[in-house]
Amino acid sequence: MTRVGVWLIGARGSVATTAVLGALAVRSGAAGRTGCVTERPEFAGARLPGIGDLVFGGHDVSETGLRESAERLAGAGVLPAHLPPALADGLDRTERGLRRGLDDVSGGVRRGDVDRLEADLREFSEREALERVVVVDLSSTEPRPGAYAEHTDADALEAALDTGTARIPASSAYAYAALRAGCAFVEFTPNTGPRLPALARLADRSGVPWAGSDGKTGETLVKSALAPMFAARALHVRSWSSVNLLGGGDGATLADPANAESKLASKARGLEHMLGHGPDGPLHIDYVPDLGDAKVAWDHVSFEGFLGARMSLQFTWSGYDSALAAPLVLDLARLAAHAHRQGRSGPLPELAFFFKDPVGTREHGLAEQWRALTSWCAAPAEEAE
Amino acid sequence: MTRVGVWLIGARGSVATTAVLGALAVRSGAAGRTGCVTERPEFAGARLPGIGDLVFGGHDVSETGLRESAERLAGAGVLPAHLPPALADGLDRTERGLRRGLDDVSGGVRRGDVDRLEADLREFSEREALERVVVVDLSSTEPRPGAYAEHTDADALEAALDTGTARIPASSAYAYAALRAGCAFVEFTPNTGPRLPALARLADRSGVPWAGSDGKTGETLVKSALAPMFAARALHVRSWSSVNLLGGGDGATLADPANAESKLASKARGLEHMLGHGPDGPLHIDYVPDLGDAKVAWDHVSFEGFLGARMSLQFTWSGYDSALAAPLVLDLARLAAHAHRQGRSGPLPELAFFFKDPVGTREHGLAEQWRALTSWCAAPAEEAE
Amino acid sequence: MTRVGVWLIGARGSVATTAVLGALAVRSGAAGRTGCVTERPEFAGARLPGIGDLVFGGHDVSETGLRESAERLAGAGVLPAHLPPALADGLDRTERGLRRGLDDVSGGVRRGDVDRLEADLREFSEREALERVVVVDLSSTEPRPGAYAEHTDADALEAALDTGTARIPASSAYAYAALRAGCAFVEFTPNTGPRLPALARLADRSGVPWAGSDGKTGETLVKSALAPMFAARALHVRSWSSVNLLGGGDGATLADPANAESKLASKARGLEHMLGHGPDGPLHIDYVPDLGDAKVAWDHVSFEGFLGARMSLQFTWSGYDSALAAPLVLDLARLAAHAHRQGRSGPLPELAFFFKDPVGTREHGLAEQWRALTSWCAAPAEEAE
Amino acid sequence: MTRVGVWLIGARGSVATTAVLGALAVRSGAAGRTGCVTERPEFAGARLPGIGDLVFGGHDVSETGLRESAERLAGAGVLPAHLPPALADGLDRTERGLRRGLDDVSGGVRRGDVDRLEADLREFSEREALERVVVVDLSSTEPRPGAYAEHTDADALEAALDTGTARIPASSAYAYAALRAGCAFVEFTPNTGPRLPALARLADRSGVPWAGSDGKTGETLVKSALAPMFAARALHVRSWSSVNLLGGGDGATLADPANAESKLASKARGLEHMLGHGPDGPLHIDYVPDLGDAKVAWDHVSFEGFLGARMSLQFTWSGYDSALAAPLVLDLARLAAHAHRQGRSGPLPELAFFFKDPVGTREHGLAEQWRALTSWCAAPAEEAE
Ligand SMILES: NC(=O)c1ccc[n+]([C@@H]2O[C@H](COP(=O)([O-])OP(=O)(O)OC[C@H]3O[C@@H](n4cnc5c(N)ncnc54)[C@H](O)[C@@H]3O)[C@@H](O)[C@H]2O)c1
Ligand SMILES: NC(=O)c1ccc[n+]([C@@H]2O[C@H](COP(=O)([O-])OP(=O)(O)OC[C@H]3O[C@@H](n4cnc5c(N)ncnc54)[C@H](O)[C@@H]3O)[C@@H](O)[C@H]2O)c1
Ligand SMILES: NC(=O)c1ccc[n+]([C@@H]2O[C@H](COP(=O)([O-])OP(=O)(O)OC[C@H]3O[C@@H](n4cnc5c(N)ncnc54)[C@H](O)[C@@H]3O)[C@@H](O)[C@H]2O)c1
Ligand SMILES: NC(=O)c1ccc[n+]([C@@H]2O[C@H](COP(=O)([O-])OP(=O)(O)OC[C@H]3O[C@@H](n4cnc5c(N)ncnc54)[C@H](O)[C@@H]3O)[C@@H](O)[C@H]2O)c1
Ligand code: NA
Ligand code: NA
Structure with missing residues (x-):
């Protein structure tokens, strides 16, 4: 069967x-x-x-x-x-x-x-x-x-x-x-x-x-592809700031901080493991009803290279979560x-x-x-x- | 010794x-x-x-x-x-x-x-x-x-x-x-x-x-971290457009299209291997003297998910090549x-x-x-x- | 009548x-x-x-x-x-x-x-x-x-x-x-x-x-709102780089450099007038069939402020030209x-x-x-x- | 004198x-x-x-x-x-x-x-x-x-x-x-x-x-150049989301929500006046010590055009406030x-x-x-x- x-x-x-x-x-x-x-x-x-x-x-x-x-x-x-x-x-x-x-x-x-x-x-x-x-x-x-x-x-x-x-x-x-x-x-x-x-x-x-x-469908997915890159290249990530804008039913639920808490926790845990340390930077999930079922996420990574050079990578992810x-x-x-x-x-x-x-x-x-x-x-x- | x-x-x-x-x-x-x-x-x-x-x-x-x-x-x-x-x-x-x-x-x-x-x-x-x-x-x-x-x-x-x-x-x-x-x-x-x-x-x-x-130091490095993500997730990359702005000695050399040719070729080869197909989209290297030794690269990836959903990822890399x-x-x-x-x-x-x-x-x-x-x-x- | x-x-x-x-x-x-x-x-x-x-x-x-x-x-x-x-x-x-x-x-x-x-x-x-x-x-x-x-x-x-x-x-x-x-x-x-x-x-x-x-519908529209800001604030724009990705019938026509020439000329003229000088930086129009009737434009502006401070503004415009x-x-x-x-x-x-x-x-x-x-x-x- | x-x-x-x-x-x-x-x-x-x-x-x-x-x-x-x-x-x-x-x-x-x-x-x-x-x-x-x-x-x-x-x-x-x-x-x-x-x-x-x-030096400055553009073009701004990342002494002060309150109020007031209505979207000021005296701001604007077309503009401002x-x-x-x-x-x-x-x-x-x-x-x- x-x-x-x-x-x-x-x-x-x-x-x-x-x-x-x-x-x-x-x-x-x-x-x-x-x-x-x-x-x-x-x-x-x-x-x-x-x-x-x-x-x-x-x-x-x-x-x-x-x-x-x-x-x-x-x-x-x-x-x-x-x-x-x-x-x-x-x-x-x-x-x-x-x-x-x-x-x-x-x-x-x-x-x-x-x-x-x-x-x-x-x-x-x-x-x-x-x-x-x-x-x-x-x-x-x-x-x-x-x-x-x-x-x-x-x-x-x-x-x-x-x-x-x-x-x-x-x-x-x-x-x-x-x-x-x-x-x-x-x-x-x-x-x-x-x-x-x-x-x-x-x-x-x-x-x-x-x-x-x-x-793991959106911003965290990209994070899990990029963070190991910094680690393998021995580049020091100093701050990693993340903003997630989403409407839809899930967004409405997460607009209540009590509900967002568990989501934020699961999103944050990985970065520290992948980088070997927890960098600076906020992690926001914002309910923007106008966006409907679309989700827009922006991440800004500030990192340091050889001899203290200060560089950055930023990305914008625009996807449909469902x-x-x-x-x-x-x-x-x-x-x-x-x-x-x-x-x-x-x-x-x-x-x-x-x-x-x-x-x-x-x-x-x-x-x-x-x-x-x-x-x-x-x-x-x-x-x- | x-x-x-x-x-x-x-x-x-x-x-x-x-x-x-x-x-x-x-x-x-x-x-x-x-x-x-x-x-x-x-x-x-x-x-x-x-x-x-x-x-x-x-x-x-x-x-x-x-x-x-x-x-x-x-x-x-x-x-x-x-x-x-x-x-x-x-x-x-x-x-x-x-x-x-x-x-x-x-x-x-x-x-x-x-x-x-x-x-x-x-x-x-x-x-x-x-x-x-x-x-x-x-x-x-x-x-x-x-x-x-x-x-x-x-x-x-x-x-x-x-x-x-x-x-x-x-x-x-x-x-x-x-x-x-x-x-x-x-x-x-x-x-x-x-x-x-x-x-x-x-x-x-x-x-x-x-x-x-x-x-592989900049935009291509990020590409080689991201392209396998799309492939492993069975997401279909439709276009991948890349722009590299750089000043400095290397930029001046690459401002001559004859010199840029070999660079463009080595940058392009990888994407097709990683994705299993060659997507649409330009690959520019531009000499912008003002930027000096800094390099700014922007990539825009348009991809398709389940049931034809159209999504995008874009990133800006800002680094010192040396x-x-x-x-x-x-x-x-x-x-x-x-x-x-x-x-x-x-x-x-x-x-x-x-x-x-x-x-x-x-x-x-x-x-x-x-x-x-x-x-x-x-x-x-x-x-x- | x-x-x-x-x-x-x-x-x-x-x-x-x-x-x-x-x-x-x-x-x-x-x-x-x-x-x-x-x-x-x-x-x-x-x-x-x-x-x-x-x-x-x-x-x-x-x-x-x-x-x-x-x-x-x-x-x-x-x-x-x-x-x-x-x-x-x-x-x-x-x-x-x-x-x-x-x-x-x-x-x-x-x-x-x-x-x-x-x-x-x-x-x-x-x-x-x-x-x-x-x-x-x-x-x-x-x-x-x-x-x-x-x-x-x-x-x-x-x-x-x-x-x-x-x-x-x-x-x-x-x-x-x-x-x-x-x-x-x-x-x-x-x-x-x-x-x-x-x-x-x-x-x-x-x-x-x-x-x-x-x-003037897209990237040039935004330019004409932003360039006067730099001028009025006496900030010195050093380079302004522009990339336009578009599919659609217009994109197909512009894929032919002969046709793009007049478009590029009309897009470039304004910046010099608004800033009082012509900054560095490329201006690309690329045909990306995958994008269909959507147009994505990215601009990167590098400018200098008081005492030589180097700063930047970049924007991504994502619109439907029609x-x-x-x-x-x-x-x-x-x-x-x-x-x-x-x-x-x-x-x-x-x-x-x-x-x-x-x-x-x-x-x-x-x-x-x-x-x-x-x-x-x-x-x-x-x-x- | x-x-x-x-x-x-x-x-x-x-x-x-x-x-x-x-x-x-x-x-x-x-x-x-x-x-x-x-x-x-x-x-x-x-x-x-x-x-x-x-x-x-x-x-x-x-x-x-x-x-x-x-x-x-x-x-x-x-x-x-x-x-x-x-x-x-x-x-x-x-x-x-x-x-x-x-x-x-x-x-x-x-x-x-x-x-x-x-x-x-x-x-x-x-x-x-x-x-x-x-x-x-x-x-x-x-x-x-x-x-x-x-x-x-x-x-x-x-x-x-x-x-x-x-x-x-x-x-x-x-x-x-x-x-x-x-x-x-x-x-x-x-x-x-x-x-x-x-x-x-x-x-x-x-x-x-x-x-x-x-x-008005940074993100709000750009806002005040862009918002009138949407208004004059009769484009309907649905959401405008803003994130400000800053270190430095000012950032440290604003990390305390009590101090940030007055800043947030003065930043928010203008948008409604310029657009004729108050759009959706968060306004964050985050203290990211790593950034020192640099400030990075990201704004995402979602707007609607003729016949309901959904479009967006986003920008990243990277400046030295002082x-x-x-x-x-x-x-x-x-x-x-x-x-x-x-x-x-x-x-x-x-x-x-x-x-x-x-x-x-x-x-x-x-x-x-x-x-x-x-x-x-x-x-x-x-x-x-
Ligand atoms: N879409 C993604 O990318 C993604 C990724 C990770 C996790 N998730 C999670 O998946 C879940 C579903 O997301 P969604 O966008 O479909 O949300 P949604 O709000 O559209 O759907 C949730 C459904 O659960 C139902 N529900 C609520 N309480 C229930 C209960 N006690 N028993 C049975 N049903 C109940 C609701 O009535 C609703 O139909 C969310 O928890 C979300 O955080 C989604
Ligand atoms: N910086 C990066 O991230 C990176 C990445 C990949 C490849 N590269 C390559 O590394 C090379 C060096 O980059 P750079 O930024 O130091 O450039 P650069 O212009 O500063 O240095 C090149 C040096 O090569 C010398 N040179 C030229 N012709 C020579 C010859 N025939 N024999 C001996 N020396 C000669 C020049 O005089 C100059 O000192 C370039 O080919 C560049 O494409 C750099
Ligand atoms: N959409 C925008 O935002 C925008 C902004 C500025 C300028 N424009 C210009 O507007 C024009 C139209 O753009 P579009 O996207 O509708 O292009 P399109 O390719 O969809 O339409 C062009 C039309 O012109 C017709 N045409 C071609 N040659 C002709 C001729 N000799 N006589 C009569 N008709 C002829 C074609 O058959 C086609 O139907 C383009 O030149 C474009 O550059 C568009
Ligand atoms: N830099 C910008 O772009 C910008 C834009 C708008 C507003 N501002 C405002 O300008 C102010 C200064 O910014 P900054 O970056 O120089 O901050 P800063 O923290 O470097 O400087 C503030 C100074 O004020 C002093 N100070 C604190 N309390 C005082 C008091 N009671 N009497 C006298 N001095 C006192 C502090 O000792 C410190 O030297 C801040 O309120 C900031 O919000 C700055
Ligand atoms: Na998700
Ligand atoms: Na400011």
Whole structure:
């Protein structure tokens, strides 16, 4: 059996909609595979599940349907205007498989909540007769959570779920449900998700691999290509200032400093690792509604060369986040399924290439991450099943 | 014996002056090693000759002495103003070891010319009691040469030298003399130098390694960090437009389109290799005297992502070419001496990291080049002597 | 009578199509007036002909109809996708009024050619019952013409037309016909058009005003706002380097250096006037087909301040030339009709605000031009009719 | 009598030091007048006091002398290295004329404080036998003050001074003293200074003119040249995002949000006036110590053209604030003395050209301000004395 399920948390958001529509378009031949990393020749030998073999479902808390969301993105120039109508049937079919997500967790997550999410996953797998399911978190960025016993201690977490008082973010509730349902998990947002220490034992027992976190699509991607250049050339980076201007749903969420905090943290971590020291300079994320789904980032790097020469590099990145992120969602679903097939469990450092804040490794340099990824996929697969 | 000679062709030019002054400054503790690649921890095990063990000599055809040249560069802000006076003695000592270069080759190179150059190298080695000598070409960019029998056929070259009619560029005459004198050679310019097929047999027989060509210091360096990013992410680069504004001696030379031709060729070659296709877009090198020794480069990359999304990246690089190039000259001298010690002869593809147009390899990506370089230097040295 | 005719040379090109479609959209309420200078409050008192009162016709030598042209522009994102179908009737009506232009003038322009063009103008005016007609040249940039007697001497021109050997560019043939037909003329391209000295007497006799040349829409517009800033602040601009990347039909034409020559000349002239001296630095126009109808320009200004401090300003302009030019075409048609109504004849320096290479004035600074324009329009109109 | 005094508050800061050194250099012929607006031909007829006729004194609270301050600026590349030693005598002479400023006003300003400041001004004027004195505030940016009765009511202010409890910022204490001493005042910082309503009567009675506030030297200067361009072209600016990176003493002060507040306010005000509406977008001032006395600013403007076309302009400004500000200080001293000679009192809107937040006018466009300034200086002077 080769059909693989992809269950999207935040299934009606911009990234998710673009991923679903894109997979439909690729399958029907209406679009090409530009931006799909796993379509490169380096992955040909790995026998990954095909894009055409992916089946989509998901949770969301918004009422705006996939079609409407796709039309909005087409109107904003992110998607070609002809695709949403051409693929309306496929969108509607996916829409029917979506389920109500977990909305307000401020009162505490209950046993019944995670049971329901788990049941949704199991039902999806059976209904669609899937080989396996990968859950991908694409929901809105959450505020950084406080520190509670049920975050670090697995038993405390179980107890708190039983009493309906588990103070865990929704993303971690989804991760809990996924692990229980035996589904691989991809944390594409800066949310906590499966990074809660209390979930480690569960991932282990369930034999479930997971990857994360925070998809590396724009300014941080460029940083991870440039910072190793300065390091290898023994040039001393004195300051690195970054500004990100973005509109769109993600921008609106990040306009709240509480939500931006976790994003800023995952963006900042890498530079210090790549350069060997933390340079001066601000890191801004600004909500500029006018920009809509476009994102403009400016970075200014001031560096010192031989005999104290002062030089600079600056770049402006102008991209569509959803168009950058969506193919990576497909890549990650394929690769996580591949790891699961191979019997891997726990964090997947080989997928660091895709993330701003990679788990299980301190390597932030893009080229080294690429090498780790392609080496893993080139290795003869020892399938567990 | 551990003192290693570095013989600079174009010894009074900006790069050469900065390299000599810089080595003196590092040795005396007046300056640090920022920008010196071979001072990174990755090279600690390779037992390269120390910067303090390098002894400098060279050829030039200009009358402006090293001190004057250093003062000019300090006045332009490339070097700290206090260094040239503080190191005047060392500069004068080096100046006394410089010899008159080969000036006008338009009438044909003669046996006597190359004999004289070879004798200068042998005299340097003996006078200074050197373990070995590395010749580094830092002379002005030459016009791209025509095609002649003596370029491809070793015997034809010898015969033409005998009759004083060898139509080879000065850089190749220097390379010939170096090979005869048993000196490793580094072609840091886009000049032909040792790339003449007629010189291959000689390099082989003399057991002399060589590296080249055209130091990768500015806009091309950034390109070689960024282009692999687009490729690995399966993003389709549609156009890549480049503008280089530079004053200084090098800029004045390149203002002549005949001279710029070889530079443009070495800059362009890499992009196609890294991307797998040659994108649209101009590549300009403009002489802007006002900029002096500063160089400003602007690149605009237009690329396509998933579902045809159109995005762009642009960067502005603002650097001092001499400050960027000089430490690489020291690196290359140390590494070429190291290869020579190891008994290597012919082209050194492991040094591609340093060049716009690397010999013996088609790899232009910076990170892959870095890996090749550091792997080679990490390998247990099997010294030939 | 208030309907004013606008006869476009190059009526099926990008700028012309956008102007026609835009006027239809404004009239029908389907679009706003953003970018229309003459809709600003400063012009309210001048009683210009309304946008809704403009009637379009024109010459072209291409077979691609207005509708097809509009659809292509919508596909490229220059026009909203919904407009061409919504306004198809209006486009078709205009299309029916277009006439075959003057194609190949390499054999010499004949009396019959200009007579036919004049007849087309007269027929348009009568058919549509127009108060007056303004001819606007929006045709492809021509190569810079040689120098001939018939360019400077009105009688020589008449004689050459009689013998069918007038070596004048097509744009000047159109201008000749317009002046004969009593139509005001706007030279929106860098073409020679009415600037031929041999046409001055004719303009005078016909009592016809004309404006030009070369619409100032992008990088030159920004230049004309910034250069006066440096001058007023007594900052010394040392170099000003400009790069223009453009695809589209205009880009393809300018890819031929012969055609680019006149454009480069009109772009360069202003800087020297505004700064009081001509700074260093290249001025490139590059054809980058990938960019389609988008234009990207980068300017780098190096300047000196008090006590020799070296500073820089750089900007990147990213625009759609047709969207920038089209509303100015409407503005110029209204303003030229206004001048004609006022009894003006010959060059109109008051319209310098719109042009890279303004006639009848050496003022290139945008703010001064704006003041001249608005003062003229604020003055109580002394209508000639 | 023609010697005019310039009394600098913050006399040992970067701007003040550069102004003093620059005036000495101009007088001695060691430097030119680049950056001095009032040296342009437009001012030739106004018979302003000459740069060589300015005599400097001032208040500061720092112990770092003018020579040390000048050497630091030379080391940072802001001033030529040869100037401070060459002009050491002049610096020392000025240094001897400096007086201790008003340090900590947190306990309330006392009558004795302002009396002492006034006495310093009178002593300066007599000692140097000056025609008149202009006081220029170049001190550190203060936190934005609270609202108190003594700010708006002149009598309340006098009473509070008498009881030693006047809650006014130091800048306003300096302004009070200047008005009492009959000195014209220039508020070059965003500080409150003479803008306190309670000071208006005093300025009037003393017949003293004043100008301000907050010198327009960098990013805001460019804004004031570009924003009117968008407005005149009827282009709709949707967002304007600004980032200012600066090190130096001013940067360190502004790193404290309390101090930055007044600066941000004066920077923001203008855009809305020039565009007719307030666009989206952040305005950041970031302290990046690494940049030292250099300032780098990036602005991104997203605008809409005809038929909704979306376009952008971005610029990067890289300047030395002190080199930009210092000649304006000389200009303002000359112009304020000129106004005083003419018998002007109260705010001088004609000097808006120099300020981010001009008093007495809402005109922020650079070109209009230039016209107002030059018209005033071209007018036949009716001197009051
Ligand atoms: N686009 C990129 O380049 C990129 C890169 C890295 C990370 N991300 C992250 O991906 C996420 C999605 O981005 P987007 O642009 O699609 O945002 P979006 O706002 O368009 O979509 C988020 C979706 O999540 C849904 N949602 C919110 N709370 C939920 C909950 N508790 N349960 C289920 N669904 C919930 C929302 O209703 C919405 O449909 C964000 O967290 C973003 O930070 C995006
Ligand atoms: N600086 C960089 O970043 C960089 C990078 C790659 C390559 N390069 C190349 O390095 C070379 C040197 O650059 P530079 O900035 O020092 O230039 P430069 O003009 O300052 O120096 C060139 C020197 O070569 C000398 N010379 C000319 N012809 C000679 C001959 N026949 N024999 C001996 N000497 C001769 C000149 O007299 C001069 O002193 C150039 O070819 C340049 O293209 C420089
Ligand atoms: N778009 C701008 O911002 C801008 C600014 C200044 C000047 N211009 C000038 O405006 C002109 C039009 O630009 P465009 O982008 O619309 O170009 P385009 O190539 O799309 O259109 C030019 C049109 O002129 C027609 N043409 C060519 N030769 C002709 C002839 N002899 N008689 C009649 N028609 C002829 C062509 O068939 C074509 O339809 C160009 O000359 C351009 O340089 C444009
Ligand atoms: N440089 C520019 O382009 C520019 C433009 C506009 C405004 N400004 C303003 O000019 C001022 C000076 O800038 P700078 O770069 O010279 O700063 P700086 O920090 O180098 O100098 C400020 C000086 O003011 C002194 N000072 C502080 N409090 C004082 C007090 N109560 N009385 C007297 N002196 C006092 C300090 O000791 C210091 O010497 C700042 O407020 C800045 O915001 C500068
Ligand atoms: Na992103
Ligand atoms: Na400033």
